[in-house]
Amino acid sequence: MAPLLSVSGLSVSYGRVSALTDVSLTVNEGEIVTVLGANGAGKSTLLRAILGAVPAKAGGIAFADEDVTAEPPHKRIARGIVLVPEGRRILISLTVEENLLLGAHMRADAGTVRREIDAIYGRFPNLAERRHMAASCLSGGEQQMLAIGRAMLAKPKLMMLDEPSLGLSPLFVSKLFDLIRELNRDGLAILLVEQNTGKALSVAHQATVLELGRVLMAGDPKALAADPRLQEAYLGEGEAAPAQH
Numbered sequence: 056m057a058p059l060l061s062v063s064g065l066s067v068s069y070g071r072v073s074a075l076t077d078v079s080l081t082v083n084e085g086e087i088v089t090v091l092g093a094n095g096a097g098k099s100t101l102l103r104a105i106l107g108a109v110p111a112k113a114g115g116i117a118f119a120d121e122d123v124t125a126e127p128p129h130k131r132i133a134r135g136i137v138l139v140p141e142g143r144r145i146l147i148s149l150t151v152e153e154n155l156l157l158g159a160h161m162r163a164d165a166g167t168v169r170r171e172i173d174a175i176y177g178r179f180p181n182l183a184e185r186r187h188m189a190a191s192c193l194s195g196g197e198q199q200m201l202a203i204g205r206a207m208l209a210k211p212k213l214m215m216l217d218e219p220s221l222g223l224s225p226l227f228v229s230k231l232f233d234l235i236r237e238l239n240r241d242g243l244a245i246l247l248v249e250q251n252t253g254k255a256l257s258v259a260h261q262a263t264v265l266e267l268g269r270v271l272m273a274g275d276p277k278a279l280a281a282d283p284r285l286q287e288a289y290l291g292e293g294e295a296a297p298a299q300h
């Protein structure tokens with residue numbers, strides 16, 4: 056499999072606070088790669104750095120064989136990188152349909168966009184019924200589906216999801232993971248940050264565990280699931296381990 060995203064020796068700081076140190080990770084074409092770790096481990100920072108929203112202090116990021124380390128986010132988005140951030144960030148005063156259209160703002164093929172929006176409505180009937188209502192009327196799970204639908208309309212090659220299952224009911228969590236599998240089956244590479252380690256390891260082809268900004272372990276998700284250090288990664292700073300579903 057050809058590498059799509061290669062992060063090598065990446066370090067990121069916020070002022071004097073070091074958030075990532077010497078992090079390397081590869082997402083091959085067609086893969087789901089999950090990044091796990093306790094609160095503050097640097098997961099969101101890694102996704103922000105891949106998008107270009109925070110600069111690399113050291114190391115490099117390559118996408119589809121091009122060095123993108125110095126590129127601003129809009130250029131990386133145009134290459135096919137999309138981030139669904141923590142907390143979804145949909146625009147709640149806009150309608151469901153307006154939110155979807157925002158995802159397609161860089162596309163000129165209006166006819167194809169229309170068909171894709173209709174396909175998203177076909178997949179999510181709850182969104183179809185509420186297409187002309189303000190997005191504020193959606194439940195948390197529906198808002199997450201809207202955020203992913205909007206990201207799909209950007210026609211990405213790599214979709215990064217930051218804790219998409221956070222706050223969702225068990226029903227929506229399984230819907231979400233079905234969707235992740237389905238998008239991946241259609242060829243989309245996915246970089247998935249999750250606190251739901253069990254679910255994430257069950258869908259992923261590769262996994263990386265961060266601890267205090269460094270890679271603690273990486274490799275086969277099944278092997279990692281059985282590794283006691285995975286539990287340790289969640290027990291740093293005296294915190295309780297998150298519930299396993």
Ligand SMILES: Nc1ncnc2c1ncn2[C@@H]1O[C@H](COP(=O)(O)OP(=O)(O)OP(=O)(O)O)[C@@H](O)[C@H]1O
Pocket residue numbers: 069072073074092093094095096097098099100101141
């Ligand atoms: N804007 C910022 N300014 C200063 N420090 C920050 C900023 N964002 C994050 N940090 C720090 O960087 C480190 C990594 O944070 P990050 O948000 O990447 O972790 P995370 O793994 O996503 O955590 P969580 O599970 O809580 O979302 C933490 O020590 C955090 O306090």
Ligand SMILES: [Mg+2]
Pocket residue numbers: 098099100141217
């Ligand atoms: Mg985070």
